[in-house]
Amino acid sequence: MEKSTLTTIPDEDFLYVQIADRLGSQIRQQVIKTGEKLPSVRALSHEQGISLSTAYKAYVQLEIKGLIEARPKSGYYVRYTPARSFDKIKPKGEQQEGESKKVSLDEMIAMVYRNFSAESMLRLSVASPALSLLPQARLNKSMMEAIRLSPNSCISYESVQGNETLKKHIARHAFSWGGNILPDDIVTTQGCMEALVFCLRAVTKPGDVVAIEGPTYFGIFNTVQSLGLKIVEIPTDATDGLDLNYLEKAIGVHKIKACLFVPTFSNPLGYCMTNERKKQLVELLAKHEVPLIEDDIYGEMYFGKTRPRTCKSYDKQGLVMLCSSVSKTLAPGYRVGWCIPGKFKREIVNLKLMHSLSSASPTQAAIGHFFETGRYDLHMRNLRKALHTQCLRYTQAIAEHFPDDVKVSRPQGGYVLWIELDKKIDAFELYKQALTYKISISPGQIFSTDSRFTNFIRISFGAPYNDEVDKGLKTLGRLISKF
Numbered sequence: 381m382e383k384s385t386l387t388t389i390p391d392e393d394f395l396y397v398q399i400a401d402r403l404g405s406q407i408r409q410q411v412i413k414t415g416e417k418l419p420s421v422r423a424l425s426h427e428q429g430i431s432l433s434t435a436y437k438a439y440v441q442l443e444i445k446g447l448i449e450a451r452p453k454s455g456y457y458v459r460y461t462p463a464r465s466f467d468k469i470k471p472k473g474e475q476q477e478g479e480s481k482k483v484s485l486d487e488m489i490a491m492v493y494r495n496f497s498a499e500s501m502l503r504l505s506v507a508s509p510a511l512s513l514l515p516q517a518r519l520n521k522s523m524m525e526a527i528r529l530s531p532n533s534c535i536s537y538e539s540v541q542g543n544e545t546l547k548k549h550i551a552r553h554a555f556s557w558g559g560n561i562l563p564d565d566i567v568t569t570q571g572c573m574e575a576l577v578f579c580l581r582a583v584t585k586p587g588d589v590v591a592i593e594g595p596t597y598f599g600i601f602n603t604v605q606s607l608g609l610k611i612v613e614i615p616t617d618a619t620d621g622l623d624l625n626y627l628e629k630a631i632g633v634h635k636i637k638a639c640l641f642v643p644t645f646s647n648p649l650g651y652c653m654t655n656e657r658k659k660q661l662v663e664l665l666a667k668h669e670v671p672l673i674e675d676d677i678y679g680e681m682y683f684g685k686t687r688p689r690t691c692k693s694y695d696k697q698g699l700v701m702l703c704s705s706v707s708k709t710l711a712p713g714y715r716v717g718w719c720i721p722g723k724f725k726r727e728i729v730n731l732k733l734m735h736s737l738s739s740a741s742p743t744q745a746a747i748g749h750f751f752e753t754g755r756y757d758l759h760m761r762n763l764r765k766a767l768h769t770q771c772l773r774y775t776q777a778i779a780e781h782f783p784d785d786v787k788v789s790r791p792q793g794g795y796v797l798w799i800e801l802d803k804k805i806d807a808f809e810l811y812k813q814a815l816t817y818k819i820s821i822s823p824g825q826i827f828s829t830d831s832r833f834t835n836f837i838r839i840s841f842g843a844p845y846n847d848e849v850d851k852g853l854k855t856l857g858r859l860i861s862k863f
C-alpha cells in the first residue's frame with residue numbers, strides 16, 4: 381500500500397506539468413482561443429484519467445504563466461493574447477521589421493493558401509466560384525436523398541473505383557469532350573489533386589523529371605516537388621498554349637518521364653489549346669511513349685458555344701490520364717474528383733488501395749444523385765453565363781482602375797485573369813500591401829520555380845461583380861500606381 385502511494389506521487393507531479401505543457405501549447409498555437417472556457421477541473425480529471433488535485437495543479441501552473449485566468453463561480457478561461465504575427469492583417473504603416481526579408485517559394489505559397497478561407501477578406505486569389513453561384517439547396521437535398529436511398533445510409537466503405545451512379549454520369553458526360561468512356565474506366569478520388577498525385581506516382585519514381593507548363597498552378601509544382609520529382613517548365617504562350625517544339629527538344633534532353641499539363645483553360649494564363657494542337661501534343665508524346673497527365677478541371681467552364689475537346693479524346697494508346705473534379709463546378713468542399721487513367725488503371729487502383737482504401741461515400745453519392753436529377757446541365761449553363769459576364773466586367777474595371785501599361789489575359793474560360801504589371805513592381809510586395817486592405821491576390825512568384833513572373837499577379841473573377849469588388853480593384857489600382 382505504502383509502496384504504491386510513494387510511486388504515485390512523483391508520477392502525478394510529473395503529470396500535471398505534462399498536462400499544463402500540452403494545454404499551454406494548444407493555447408499558444410490558438411487551438412484554444414483567447415476568451416474560450418476550459419473544461420472544469422472535474423471534467424479535465426475525468427477526461428485525462430487524473431486526480432482532481434493534479435487537474436487543479438495543471439490549471440494553477442497555466443495561471444502562473446499568464447495563459448489562463450480563473451473567473452469566480454465560472455471556471456477557467458484563456459487569457460493569452462498572441463503577439464502580432466505576419467499573418468494578421470495590420471493596418472497600413474504597421475509593418476514590422478524583417479517582413480520584407482526574402483521569403484521562400486514554399487512560404488509564399490503557404491501564406492497565400494492560408495488566406496484562402498479568411499471570410500473577412502476580398503478573396504481575389506481563389507480560383508473558384510462564389511457560393512452564391514453554386515446550387516447549395518439542391519446539393520443539400522441530393523445529399524439527404526442519397527443517404528436515404530442508400531441501403532447502408534452511406535456508412536459503409538465505397539467500392540475502390542468509386543460510386544457507380546457517379547461513374548455512370550462521368551462516363552456519359554465524357555461524350556461532350558469527345559470521349560468514349562465506360563464507368564469501369566474511371567477511378568474516383570478526393571478532388572482533382574489526389575487524382576494528380578496518383579497519376580504521378582503511377583508513372584514516375586523519385587528523381588524522375590516531369591514537364592509542367594510555365595507558369596502553372598502552384599499546387600501542381602508543390603505536389604510534383606513533394607513527390608521527389610524534378611521539374612522542367614515548358615514555355616507557354618497566352619494564346620496558343622504550350623510550345624510544342626520546345627517540349628519535343630526537352631523530352632530528349634531531360635529524359636522526361638511524364639507531362640502534367642492543363643491544356644483547357646490553363647491556370648493562370650487561361651488559354652485553351654486548339655483541337656489541332658491537342659492532337660499534335662498527344663501524338664508527340666505517344667511517339668516518345670511519355671504519359672500525359674491531363675488536368676481538365678476547368679474544361680466545363682467554357683465561354684464559347686461548345687465544350688472543348690480533351691487530349692484524352694485523341695488518345696489511342698491509353699497514355700493520357702485525364703484528371704478532374706467537381707471543385708470548380710459544384711462543391712469544392714465535397715472533395716469529389718476522378719481520373720480516367722487509360723492503361724495505368726491497375727496501378728491507380730493499387731495506389732488508391734494503399735493510400736486511402738476508398739473515397740468518402742456520402743459526397744460521391746450526393747454528386748451522383750445530383751447528376752441523376754438532370755439539373756447539372758442547367759446549373760452549368762447559368763454558371764458559365766455568370767462567369768463570362770464577370771470575366772468581362774472585371775477586365776473592364778481593371779482597364780478603368782489600373783495604370784495604362786498593365787496587360788491583361790483574355791481567357792476563353794475558367795476563373796482567372798493573369799495580369800502583367802510594370803517590370804519594377806514586385807508582385808509579392810503588392811500582395812502584402814493589398815492584405816493590409818483585406819484584399820488577397822495571387823502574386824506571380826508562386827506560379828513558377830524561377831523568377832520570371834515577379835511582376836505578374838493572378839486575379840479570380842469567381843465572385844459576382846459588386847461594390848466591394850469594385851472598391852477592391854480601385855484600391856489595387858491605387859497601390860500599383862504608387863510603386
Ligand SMILES: Cc1ncc(COP(=O)(O)O)c(C=O)c1O
Pocket residue numbers: 507570571572573574597599642647675677704705706707712717
Ligand atoms: C489546375 C488545377 N488543378 C487542380 C486543382 C485542385 O483541384 P481539387 O480542389 O479538385 O483538388 C486546382 C485548384 O485550383 C487547379 O487550379
